Structures are given as C-alpha cells and as structure tokens.
Amino acid sequence: MKKRPLRIKDIAEILNISVSTVSRALRDTYDVNPETRKRVLEVANQLKYKPNMHASALASGNTRNIGVVIPFITNYYFSTVISGIQETAYTNGYNLILLVTNDNAEREQSMIENLAITSLDGLLVSISSNSSMVDHFQSLIDDGISVVFFDRVPENIDATKVMQDDFQGAFDATKHLINNGYTRIAHIAGNKHLSFTQNRLSGYLEALKKHNLPIRQEWIIYSGFSQQCGEEDTHELFKLQEQPDAIFAVNDRKAVGAIITLKKEGYHVGKQIGVIGFTNDPISTIIEPSLSTIEEPAFEIGKESCELLIKHIANKKILPREIILPSTLIVRDSSKRETL
C-alpha cells in the first residue's frame, strides 16, 4: 500500500550519475554542468521528486521549521499576525510549528523547555502577559537558535523585536479625544508587565500633558485584555466621585466592554462619554455606536517578523534590532460629540 517515495539515489541511478551530483543539481548552488542540472530537474519533475526534509535537516542542520509561540489564536489580532507569518513562511519554504500558550506563563515555559530545539531553525514569539521571567527564551538564544519577538515583547532581552507604534497610536487616540472636546480622559490599560501596555500608557500621558489636562491615578486602571475586563474597569470608573468623560481602552475588546457597560448604565456613548480603542478589530464596525480606534498593522507585523527571522537564520551575525510599524487613527462614532 505505502509507496516508497522517490529518492535522490533513484534519480542518480536513472541518469547514471552520482548521488552527490543530483543533490547539487537540485539545490542550484554548486558547480554543476548546466546540461546535467537540466536533465536532473527534468527527471525530478517528471517523477515528482519530493525531498525528505528529515534527511536533509539531519545532514545539513537546517530544519526549515519555524516555531510560533503565541498566547491565543482565537482573536483577530493574533490570527491576522499568523496569517502574515504563514504567508511569508510558505513562500520561503518554511514550515510553521504552532505553539499556543493560552497566555499562561507556566505553560509557555514548559512548552519552550520541552521543545525539541533541534527541530527548529528559529522562533517567533509573543510572550504571555504574566510572564515576567524570560530565562527560557534567553537560554534558547544562548543555544544559538534565532528568536524574534513581536507585539508582546519582553524588555530585558536583547533580541530583534517587531511592534506597532504603540506610543504614537496611544498619543493619537488621546489627542483625538481631546480635539473632540473630551477633557476628563480615563485609560483602561492592560497587564503591567507588557511593554506595549507601558508604551500605550506613555502615549496617553504625553497627550494629556501636552494639552494641560489633569492626570488622575484613579482614572488609570490596569487589568486583563478581555471584554469582561473592559466591562469591570468601566464599572469601576463610574463608581468614582469624579467621573471621566472619555475612555481610551488599551484594545478594542476592552473598548467594546466599555461601550456595553456605558450603554447599560444609561450613558450616551459619543455624545456624553467618548470611547476609543486600539487594534481595529472587525467588531468595531459592528458595535453601536461604531468604535473609533487605532489600526494596528497586524498582517505586516507577522510578515515583517517572519522575514527578519529568516534573515537571522540565514546569517547568525546580524545584530538585533527593533522595528516599529506605524499605526493609524480610524474615526467612527464612539468618539463623536456632535452627531447622533
């Protein structure tokens, strides 16, 4: 039943040449007579030769496998990033090995530690939000395997990182609220450990400062990233004596939670209370009022990080660098004072 797949050896026998010549001809990277190469490729195509990845990996040390470590895949941002990664991995002949941490630091650590690193050329990672320890990644890097971090990047590690412009995005979002006449702007933030939480917070603070608006600690709430967290944080905010008149949420899911809570509590979102998010999740066009937000270049982040990783794999001597991709303000109804 199980057909024995065609090997290089078989091609060599058919053409009456040596195995090494076939191997070289197939890889287009050594001195081989163009005529010979042509004949080899012809037979290979004809007989649908598929290289045995394992043999090749074993002999050469290059596996053509990339690991992707990611907290979730069931959300718009991450699944879009993966699309970008997959696209460039595929066109460059790399396979993707998916490692979903469920945003759980222990699981992340055990996954990395149990990883058969010999089977990977490199790793693309977005750390889980409660992982402050990153030794397991450092030792991976020390072992000589290339790692590129994206979006959720650790601060205390010297590696290539790819992010959107979180500071500028947050600054633009906050400024947009200010420009639209909101003056008492709260921020429902994410997990403190993550550097993008810090960057978005900084952008928010900077915008307030620039416009001489008050910064009040009780208007800044750290929690998780879910819609429910958004609901709880908002509830919290509107129990305060001094209530804000706008909310900048660290992401769209929390912003959605905010809108839902505000509506439930009888506020008119937009007219009374402005809301803006971050991501441009498709849900932001569905919710009412539609959600203003900062668009993140998710697909490009995936593409860019994968390209950088492949470069690192090809040349171990490239120095780490940080890439920041621009994000764009998208205005919808949740931040409009006038309309409605």
Place this chain on the structure above:
Amino acid sequence: MKKRPLRIKDIAEILNISVSTVSRALRDTYDVNPETRKRVLEVANQLKYKPNMHASALASGNTRNIGVVIPFITNYYFSTVISGIQETAYTNGYNLILLVTNDNAEREQSMIENLAITSLDGLLVSISSNSSMVDHFQSLIDDGISVVFFDRVPENIDATKVMQDDFQGAFDATKHLINNGYTRIAHIAGNKHLSFTQNRLSGYLEALKKHNLPIRQEWIIYSGFSQQCGEEDTHELFKLQEQPDAIFAVNDRKAVGAIITLKKEGYHVGKQIGVIGFTNDPISTIIEPSLSTIEEPAFEIGKESCELLIKHIANKKILPREIILPSTLIVRDSSKRETL
C-alpha cells in the same frame, strides 16, 4: 556559540552502555532492565536531553508532524477548531504544520502537491469552498498518508470525516423561526459545492415541509460566506415582489450582514423580520439586536478530528468513519417577535 546538543551517544558514553539500550530505555518500549532504564532517564533529565526529531523521523519513518489544511484562520470558527487541534496535538507530542489556502482551490492544490509528504504523518483538512476536485487528496491517501476531513468535507472521497450536525442544526433553526410565528422564511446559503451547505439547506427544507410552509426557490440564495455576501443576498431578497419575513443564514457572518442591511433599509429586526445564524460567533452577542444562532462545537471538532487522525496514524487499518457532533440552538433577540 552554537552548543552542540546532547545526543543519545553522549548518554551512552556517560553510562558506559550501548546506544541502542539508551534509545530503548528512552522510549519505554522494549525489554530493558528497569534499573538501567532508571539510570538512563536520570542522566537524560539531568542533562536535559532533547531527542532529535529529524534523526528519529528518518530512522523510524514517523515524523510526529501533522499538517492542517484550512481556508482561513482569521475567523472565529476556524481559529477555535485549530485551538482544539493544537491542544490534542500538543498533548500527544505532535507538531502542527499550518497550511492556509485562503479558500483558493488552486492554492490548495499546489500546496498539497508541493508538500514534502515525507515530513508528515497525517493531514487534517477542511477543503476550500470552490474545490470540487479532490484528486490531490485522493493521491495523498493512496500514498498511504492518513487524512481526516472536518467541517468542509468533500463528498466523493472515502475517508474519516468530522462535522457538526448541520442538518439538525438547520432544522432546529428553521423550526425555531416557525415556532416564533414567522412563516415566509428565506435561506441565504453558502457555496453549493460544500456538503454542509447542502445539509443545512436540507434541514431548512425539511422543517418547512413538516410545517406545510411554502418553499420558494427565489427565497434560497447561494453565495459566499462573508458578511458582505450576507448584505448582498439580503438586498436581493428584499427587492423581490413577495418578500420573506425571516432569514435563516448559513453562518453568523452572513446573518450579521443581513441584520445590518435590514436595519439600513428600515426594518425592525425581530419584530418585523426574524434572523437566525449558525456558528455562535462572539459577534452574535455584540450586534443589535443580538443574534439567535446554532452553536457549533468548534473546539470539540478540532479535538475529535485530531484524536481520530492520531488513531489512524497509529493503526493504518482502521476503517474510515463519519462523526457528527451535536449543535445547539441559542435564542437571542433577532428572532423574537414580541420583545423590543
């Protein structure tokens, strides 16, 4: 810089025993003195031995890699299925190789044909919606690699398939509309080629028949699966002379499109026109009115298909079978005549 990883050979030298004994001890599958095994495992743990997947795959023929062929990952259903797959693959020591077809039959075919099948033990696939040809899968199966289809399964192939109960779900959805007093029920369907489109259509028709309601061909529209298709189809429906008073959409995204269009055209969704979807995408709780739907067991489908695939890999003689997982009606506001 690059540390040479620990090999079986190193362990053997340390313990002064042969390589094969170490190999067997590590795999717990041959007669090895329990004492010896204990010592081997001790050293392996101590020195953090990680097996070389490629060497192992080459020698044994088992790669512990599973390919997942999927139209998209940026949607709730598929990303949830992948979560289920990933979970069981991981606990069984399998890696996932992701192949995203972008719902494009040619791309699907070329991906499969260029696949280094030697590097996969099996394949989990959900076919792209315009792929009526499935020869590339058949030849994979003929080559002896295990394939399990899920959700979007081809009809003309004898293989294990895992689906939700599309017929019953559609029947329940339609019946629910009927019970709530809607009598002129339209169906905005998906791509004709896919068997689940057919099954959902059958469920819909069956429910109408059972309640002696009219079946009108112009109330059944086939198109794609996107929100935009939902909008267009709905627009189409309400240009007719005889207009329906309810819509059963093949999935939630189309139902969302329907609701948006209906609202735009001034209809009161629920009170005037009932809408029900299929999937239970989180968006169905966000849209207003909230969307009634049929919940699909996406995570379980991923889990179940992966488990079945692993069984097939372990025992090539298992006969193909079809698994149908139940789906459940979830009632929200879009199908309520009275409320609002």
Place this chain on the structure above:
DNA sequence: TTATAAAAATGAAAGCATTAAATAATCAAA
C-alpha cells in the same frame, strides 16, 4: 603543437542522530 596549469564537473565516502533487526551474552531452570 604539446605540455602544464587552472578551472570545472563529478564521484566516493564519511557523517548526521536515531531506530531496528540480528546477534550475543548472562543466568536460571530443566
């Protein structure tokens, strides 16, 4: 033209880390 060096093309064989089949050694029971 011939001899010789240089370059280009090819081949043989070792090696990659593991598994597995075929032996071998050990020891107890018959």
Place this chain on the structure above:
DNA sequence: TTTGATTATTTAATGCTTTCATTTTTATAA
C-alpha cells in the same frame, strides 16, 4: 549440559549533505 528467557550489543539502515579526491575540460605558456 541444554534450553529458554531476559537483557544488552553490534551492525546496518534511513536519505541527504558535504568534504575531499579524482577526472575531465579549458586556458595558457613553451
């Protein structure tokens, strides 16, 4: 002793890459 069971070792095999050696071809100088 012989037999059988248990445990361990030797050796071959997996399919490919790569180093080193060899052959063939081409260019250069005598």
